[in-house]
Amino acid sequence: MKRYIDLFREKKIIIDRFCNPLLNFFRKKAFENFQKFLFCYNSKDYNNTHITAFLGIGKMEFEELLKVKIDPHIVFCCGIPYLNSYIQHFVLNGYCLSYKIKKYEQKKSFNFFSGSLNKFAEQYPNVFLKYYNKQSDFKGDILSAFNTMFIQDGYVLYIPKNVIVEDPIQLNSMISWNVNLLVNKRILIILEERAQAKLFVCDHTINNESFFSFVQVVEIYLEKQAVFDFYELEKNTKKTIRLTQSFVSQMDGSKLTTSTITLNNFITQNKYIVDLNSECAESNIHGLTIIDEKQKIDNFVVINHNAPKCSSNSIHKYVLDDESVGSFSGKITVANNACKTKAYQSNRNILSSDTCQMYSNPQLEINVDNVDCSHGASTGYLDELALFYMRSRGIPNNDANYLLKLAFISDILKEIKMKELKNQLQLLVNKYFKKKLTKC
Amino acid sequence: MLIIKNLHTSVNGKKVLNGLDLQIHAGEVHAIMGPNGSGKSTLSAVLVGNPAYKITEGEIFFEGQNLLSFLPEERSYLGIFLSFQYPIELPGVSMVNFMRTAINEHRRYKGEKPLTSVDFLKKIKKTQSIVQLGEDLINRSVNEGFSGGEKKRNEIFQMAMFSPKLSILDETDSGLDIDALRIVADGINKLKSTNNAIIIITHYKRLLDYICPDLVHILYNGRIIKTGDLSLALELEKKGYDWLKL
Numbered sequence: 001m002k003r004y005i006d007l008f009r010e011k012k013i014i015i016d017r018f019c020n021p022l023l024n025f026f027r028k029k030a031f032e033n034f035q036k037f038l039f040c041y042n043s044k045d046y047n048n049t050h051i052t053a054f055l056g057i058g059k060m061e062f063e064e065l066l067k068v069k070i071d072p073h074i075v076f077c078c079g080i081p082y083l084n085s086y087i088q089h090f091v092l093n094g095y096c097l098s099y100k101i102k103k104y105e106q107k108k109s110f111n112f113f114s115g116s117l118n119k120f121a122e123q124y125p126n127v128f129l130k131y132y133n134k135q136s137d138f139k140g141d142i143l144s145a146f147n148t149m150f151i152q153d154g155y156v157l158y159i160p161k162n163v164i165v166e167d168p169i170q171l172n173s174m175i176s177w178n179v180n181l182l183v184n185k186r187i188l189i190i191l192e193e194r195a196q197a198k199l200f201v202c203d204h205t206i207n208n209e210s211f212f213s214f215v216q217v218v219e220i221y222l223e224k225q226a227v228f229d230f231y232e233l234e235k236n237t238k239k240t241i242r243l244t245q246s247f248v249s250q251m252d253g254s255k256l257t258t259s260t261i262t263l264n265n266f267i268t269q270n271k272y273i274v275d276l277n278s279e280c281a282e283s284n285i286h287g288l289t290i291i292d293e294k295q296k297i298d299n300f301v302v303i304n305h306n307a308p309k310c311s312s313n314s315i316h317k318y319v320l321d322d323e324s325v326g327s328f329s330g331k332i333t334v335a336n337n338a339c340k341t342k343a344y345q346s347n348r349n350i351l352s353s354d355t356c357q358m359y360s361n362p363q364l365e366i367n368v369d370n371v372d373c374s375h376g377a378s379t380g381y382l383d384e385l386a387l388f389y390m391r392s393r394g395i396p397n398n399d400a401n402y403l404l405k406l407a408f409i410s411d412i413l414k415e416i417k418m419k420e421l422k423n424q425l426q427l428l429v430n431k432y433f434k435k436k437l438t439k440c
Numbered sequence: 441m442l443i444i445k446n447l448h449t450s451v452n453g454k455k456v457l458n459g460l461d462l463q464i465h466a467g468e469v470h471a472i473m474g475p476n477g478s479g480k481s482t483l484s485a486v487l488v489g490n491p492a493y494k495i496t497e498g499e500i501f502f503e504g505q506n507l508l509s510f511l512p513e514e515r516s517y518l519g520i521f522l523s524f525q526y527p528i529e530l531p532g533v534s535m536v537n538f539m540r541t542a543i544n545e546h547r548r549y550k551g552e553k554p555l556t557s558v559d560f561l562k563k564i565k566k567t568q569s570i571v572q573l574g575e576d577l578i579n580r581s582v583n584e585g586f587s588g589g590e591k592k593r594n595e596i597f598q599m600a601m602f603s604p605k606l607s608i609l610d611e612t613d614s615g616l617d618i619d620a621l622r623i624v625a626d627g628i629n630k631l632k633s634t635n636n637a638i639i640i641i642t643h644y645k646r647l648l649d650y651i652c653p654d655l656v657h658i659l660y661n662g663r664i665i666k667t668g669d670l671s672l673a674l675e676l677e678k679k680g681y682d683w684l685k686l
């Protein structure tokens with residue numbers, strides 16, 4: 001980690017040259033934080049992934065990354081769900097490309113912003129300053145400081161007051177490079193009062209030869225009564241390390257639904273910190289992990305009920321096979337003024353082999369009476385009785401297995417409100433389970 | 441149709457059946473009665489090939505074939521059906537998907553093409569009326585949130601879908617109210633023919649009043665100790681099992 005102090009000092013001028021001054025403004029403080037964190041850094045905070053090692057895997061590049069272009073048609077060949085939405089964005093190695101599909105260009109004017117972080121800082125400096133890095137600085141750790149120091153571009157979705165965007169927006173966030181690479185990614189989402197939008201982000205690494213790792217910071221701000229659906233699919237190569245921190249801040253009556261789906265990766269760490277800051281905010285944080293071989297994933301979900309009458313619902317499911325390792329840590333904290341809180345947290349896992357491992361640690365911390373909170377976790381093999389019941393009706397063992405796994409994850413897919421995405425994910429998952437069956 | 445010779449089984453290290461003999465011919469209805477824990481459900485589990493039950497001695501022939509060499513799903517294709525004493529809930533597996541997968545596997549075994557969706561739905565409709573299983577139940581997950589009676593009716597519905605040669609009804613009448621009992625009994629009677637056989641495992645005579653068995657067996661400590669006609673069931677109901685003890 002220490003070498004990044006020198007690297008930052010050495011490269012700062014180059015980084016600054018390509019970025020908007022407002023973006024550069026935040027680097028100094030982040031650099032100070034980074035050094036502070038480094039001093040008291042405790043690798044125990046991450047029980048299963050040792051981030052320091054991963055950050056060392058790839059080299060960082062700066063100006064060279066800007067020159068790469070990508071053909072979207074090639075991208076969709078690799079099984080990325082393609083939504084027929086009217087906005088398709090591409091982020092390549094952290095840079096937001098200006099490529100848009102035709103349908104998008106036909107629409108004349110937009111009453112919202114969807115595009116590059118640098119461009120956003122230029123067009124909406126006041127909004128940028130109001131939100132950018134606010135949560136990351138306050139709730140973040142060494143990784144978010146690292147990200148803010150080195151970040152060069154990212155994606156912004158900004159929906160002003162009262163604007164409702166019906167069509168889903170798709171962001172294809174890719175990494176492609178011919179040697180090992182370390183990338184910073186950034187997503188900033190702002191929905192002002194009563195704004196509504198749906199975003200689907202697909203994470204995808206293209207080169208099978210190189211190791212990639214990336215550090216991503218996502219900041220989500222939902223003002224009063226804003227409604228936001230956020231779906232993330234990780235479909236990286238089995239040589240990709242993803243370290244993501246997502247910070248959510250919700251105001252009165254706002255509603256967030258998010259699903260994070262992990263299918264292909266090497267090592268993943270997803271950390272969600274959600275703050276329900278005023279009354280009647282609702283947060284649904286879902287996760288689905290289907291992994292095998294030597295894949296690894298850590299999901300952390302922290303939900304802070306800071307105001308009365310908010311509700312949160314966190315459901316995480318894992319299907320593990322081979323020697324994969326899964327981990328879930330959840331923490332719900334109900335503040336002493338947050339009466340009438342409704343909080344539900346569940347983590348359920350299926351082990352498909354004797355060699356996979358699952359660590360589950362759901363926690364509740366309640367500091368007030370009059371709340372409705374519950375949590376639960378279960379880990380086990382597929383139900384023998386259920387399998388036998390199906391076989392006794394003539395469904396062969398493998399198919400019974402397949403049906404039970406699909407059934408297990410069905411409630412997570414059901415929650416996905418983008419119909420097209422839901423169907424395509426269903427197909428992806430079906431294919432995955434089928435493939436597993438023919439292997440054994 | 442079915443010949444069981446000197447069957448000994450154990451489950452989780454416990455000996456349950458000790459030399460059970462039974463013969464059933466096509467067209468027959470056999471009732472098996474006996475106190476709790478005597479091995480009735482064990483017998484049905486062994487017949488459908490539940491891997492938790494180990495056969496330590498004895499043989500079972502079904503239509504001349506060595507039944508013990510077949511997998512559970514294959515026994516289903518051969519025409520053996522068990523109505524479970526405790527039907528299993530399958531949350532997230534829809535009844536329609538469950539039945540369609542099963543029916544098409546049966547067809548594949550026979551070398552037939554899968555049913556089209558239309559034909560499948562027709563078959564469901566036709567079968568539904570036999571046990572009066574409501575539309576809403578068909579559209580739910582298998583047995584999930586079904587009442588006890590609904591689960592039992594669902595078992596008979598599945599029996600009707602497969603038209604099995606040998607049906608084993610393990611306490612299908614337990615927990616049914618009078619109306620439900622009649623519906624289930626009517627259903628079973630409709631499915632009865634000279635080509636198939638039924639084993640009814642029960643504690644009560646009341647189901648046997650609807651479906652008259654050809655033979656009534658008493659299973660006690662893992663063996664059939666007495667066989668008779670319907671009057672034996674009547675006697676049991678009056679006297680209990682105590683008089684059988686030597």
Ligand SMILES: Nc1ncnc2c1ncn2[C@@H]1O[C@H](COP(=O)(O)OP(=O)(O)O)[C@@H](O)[C@H]1O
Pocket residue numbers: 451452454456474475476477478479480481482483492
């Ligand atoms: N899966 C099992 N594990 C352990 N013991 C079992 C199991 N199934 C049955 N048994 C035992 O075998 C005996 C016979 O059970 P069962 O066949 O269910 O009886 P019945 O159906 O006649 O009431 C009982 O003593 C029961 O406890």
Ligand SMILES: [Mg+2]
Pocket residue numbers: 480481482525610611
């Ligand atoms: Mg029993």
